[in-house]
Amino acid sequence: MKNIDSIPKATIERLPLYYRCLDKLLTFENIEVISSKELGGRLGIPSTQVRKDLSYYGEFGRRGVGYDVHDLKKSIGKILGVNKTWPAVLIGAGNLGRALVNYEGFEKMGLKITNVLDVDLDKIGNRIGPITVESMKDLDKVVEEGNINLGIITVPASAAQEVADKLVRAGIKAIWNFAPTRIVVPDEIVVRNEDLAVGIVSLIYHLSWQDKLDA
Amino acid sequence: MKNIDSIPKATIERLPLYYRCLDKLLTFENIEVISSKELGGRLGIPSTQVRKDLSYYGEFGRRGVGYDVHDLKKSIGKILGVNKTWPAVLIGAGNLGRALVNYEGFEKMGLKITNVLDVDLDKIGNRIGPITVESMKDLDKVVEEGNINLGIITVPASAAQEVADKLVRAGIKAIWNFAPTRIVVPDEIVVRNEDLAVGIVSLIYHLSWQDKLDA
DNA sequence: TAGATTGTTAATCGATTAACAATC
DNA sequence: TAGATTGTTAATCGATTAACAATC
Numbered sequence: 001m002k003n004i005d006s007i008p009k010a011t012i013e014r015l016p017l018y019y020r021c022l023d024k025l026l027t028f029e030n031i032e033v034i035s036s037k038e039l040g041g042r043l044g045i046p047s048t049q050v051r052k053d054l055s056y057y058g059e060f061g062r063r064g065v066g067y068d069v070h071d072l073k074k075s076i077g078k079i080l081g082v083n084k085t086w087p088a089v090l091i092g093a094g095n096l097g098r099a100l101v102n103y104e105g106f107e108k109m110g111l112k113i114t115n116v117l118d119v120d121l122d123k124i125g126n127r128i129g130p131i132t133v134e135s136m137k138d139l140d141k142v143v144e145e146g147n148i149n150l151g152i153i154t155v156p157a158s159a160a161q162e163v164a165d166k167l168v169r170a171g172i173k174a175i176w177n178f179a180p181t182r183i184v185v186p187d188e189i190v191v192r193n194e195d196l197a198v199g200i201v202s203l204i205y206h207l208s209w210q211d212k213l214d215a
Numbered sequence: 216m217k218n219i220d221s222i223p224k225a226t227i228e229r230l231p232l233y234y235r236c237l238d239k240l241l242t243f244e245n246i247e248v249i250s251s252k253e254l255g256g257r258l259g260i261p262s263t264q265v266r267k268d269l270s271y272y273g274e275f276g277r278r279g280v281g282y283d284v285h286d287l288k289k290s291i292g293k294i295l296g297v298n299k300t301w302p303a304v305l306i307g308a309g310n311l312g313r314a315l316v317n318y319e320g321f322e323k324m325g326l327k328i329t330n331v332l333d334v335d336l337d338k339i340g341n342r343i344g345p346i347t348v349e350s351m352k353d354l355d356k357v358v359e360e361g362n363i364n365l366g367i368i369t370v371p372a373s374a375a376q377e378v379a380d381k382l383v384r385a386g387i388k389a390i391w392n393f394a395p396t397r398i399v400v401p402d403e404i405v406v407r408n409e410d411l412a413v414g415i416v417s418l419i420y421h422l423s424w425q426d427k428l429d430a
Numbered sequence: 431t432a433g434a435t436t437g438t439t440a441a442t443c444g445a446t447t448a449a450c451a452a453t454c
Numbered sequence: 455t456a457g458a459t460t461g462t463t464a465a466t467c468g469a470t471t472a473a474c475a476a477t478c
Binding site: 223224225226261263264267277278279280 | 454
Binding site for chain 2: 004009012013015016017019020042043044079080081082084086094095096098099100102103104105106108109110111149150156157173174176180182190192194195196197198199200201202203204205206207208209210211
């Protein structure tokens with residue numbers, strides 16, 4: 001296997017797509033063997049890209065035959081770490097926070113939001129699905145007792161940095177940030193910004209250009 | 216200006232970040248002139264990247280001085296198309312749909328979700344903020360009367376393709392797809408997949424590797 | 431064996447970064 | 455003028471795609 005740092009980020013983003021597709025093949029279609037061409041075809045990815053992505057981690061197929069769906073799913077699951085369950089604490093019990101807690105499909109990817117925290121006294125004590133919203137003051141205790149490495153930020157942009165600081169101090173190792181602002185954390189903390197406003201603007205950009213060209 | 220197709224996708228993703236930062240500078244910090252170094256610094260982007268990104272669209276700065284914050288914000292707003300308001304129809308009045316309707320910060324980016332549709336009779340008629348959930352049967356009428364070019368899919372994966380087909384038939388030109396599945400549409404339709412499960416897996420991947428290396 | 435498909439090397443393509451003349 | 459900063463060209467870096475030997 002290659003050094004982990006030399007693997008393209010884009011490859012890591014495609015592995016979950018392969019994983020989910022294989023799961024679907026296994027669960028709903030009873031397909032046992034698949035070629036890189038067929039797997040890629042279902043995802044709009046060239047077969048050569050599929051093979052290259054997998055090659056960073058080892059040899060998983062049989063020449064002339066293809067990949068065993070069950071085996072490959074298991075292998076990719078191990079590579080990604082989704083074969084385990086990763087507990088997470090979510091900060092910010094607003095609409096988006098509630099949506100994430102109730103989102104189906106995280107479980108299959110190894111994510112389990114176990115605790116939801118907020119500073120708002122009106123929200124503390126409320127239930128979201130099976131979870132009761134706790135006070136932000138309990139953060140350190142929750143993270144320690146739950147052995148939690150993963151924090152999810154769904155507070156307004158103005159509060160995001162403060163929450164990030166608290167998560168880091170509590171011992172969190174990775175942060176999924178939905179607040180539309182950059183958060184600054186120590187180098188060893190992994191951050192992913194899920195900036196919804198950026199997503200919509202790239203669509204608006206294309207629409208706007210069509211308009212300009214039409215006119 | 217360069218041909219629109221020759222501009223890197225990554226550049227288009229960074230423009231909204233510049234735009235939002237300039238807005239913040241203008242609104243909260245009363246800063247009138249900014250250098251590419253300072254603007255980039257606030258976003259974790261090299262100054263040379265900032266200048267390169269802008270250069271695809273023209274010359275916006277003054278050598279030896281920097282960029283006028285107000286002017287640059289206006290220019291980027293025009294480039295992105297966020298100087299206008301783009302009405303959108305959202306399909307799927309679940310948790311995520313509700314969260315998006317209530318999301319602050321889309322308005323500043325030119326997005327206005329004007330209609331929410333669902334097939335579920337229990338949901339039709341419910342209110343989400345200022346919007347009343349309508350029947351999916353009204354899609355064609357809603358799109359035509361509202362002059363809507365933008366559709367947002369927040370239904371389960373199993374229904375996403377069918378919804379996409381209906382949106383295309385109704386005359387939608389761009390689709391923001393939150394369902395964790397690939398949707399197939401004609402070439403001229405712009406699609407952006409906002410696949411939340413992929414986002415979390417890239418974090419889990421890094422956590423998992425730290426674990427493996429520690430052990 | 432003939433056809434199919436992998437895994438990998440080499441070529442291509444695209445995006446970022448460095449360097450610097452232009453100029454405020 | 456001296457210092458600062460842009461806009462752009464060239465160099466570098468990284469990711470994708472093409473080609474093909476290996477092999478089922």
